[in-house]
Amino acid sequence: MNDVKTPxxxxxxxxxxxxxxxxxxGWTIKDKQKNSLPLSGSIAAGTTKIIEIDTPVTLSNxxxxxxxxxxxxxxxxxxxxxKEEARQPGRTIPFQN
Numbered sequence: 001m002n003d004v005k006t007p008x009x010x011x012x013x014x015x016x017x018x019x020x021x022x023x024x025x026g027w028t029i030k031d032k033q034k035n036s037l038p039l040s041g042s043i044a045a046g047t048t049k050i051i052e053i054d055t056p057v058t059l060s061n062x063x064x065x066x067x068x069x070x071x072x073x074x075x076x077x078x079x080x081x082x083k084e085e086a087r088q089p090g091r092t093i094p095f096q097n
Contacts, residue, residue, distance in 0.1 A: 009052070010052075010053040010058075010059045011050050011051060011052050011053060012029060012050075012051045012053060012066060013048050013049070013050050013051070013092065014043055014048060014049045014050075014051060014068070015043075015047075015048050016043035016044065016045060016046060016047055016048070016049075017046070018045055018046075019045050019046070020045050021042050021043060021044050021045055022042060022043045023042045023071075024039040024040055024041055024042055024043065024049075025039075025040060025071060026038075026070070026071030026072075027039040027068070027069060027070055027071055027076075028068075028069045029051060029053070029057060029066060029067070029068055029069075030057070030066075030067040030069065031057045031058055031059065031060075031064060031065065031066065031067075032060065032064040032065040033058075035056040035057045035058070036056075036057065037051070037053065037054060037056075037057040039051065059081075059086070060086070061083070061086045061087070062083045062086070063080070063081055063082045063083040063085070063086060064080065064081060064086075065078065065079070065080045065081075066078065066079050066080075066081070081093055
């Protein structure tokens, strides 16, 4: 959740497990309060993209929810994290379906 050098710098890493690139135009990340961060660009097949979280979306240090919606507004993935997980700056927290 939090960066070691700059704790309020927060990122989400998206992984494309498909064998084709994914166009992120129109996709959004939402936080627990349903604030939206529009995405852009694409993710090549089998690669990752790091998304820097920016206002109005916030990732609470007390735990929260992160939702990924596609261009049609359909939930592609959603995860929750705990206060304990958020206490570990610099640590990547893997989420799986």
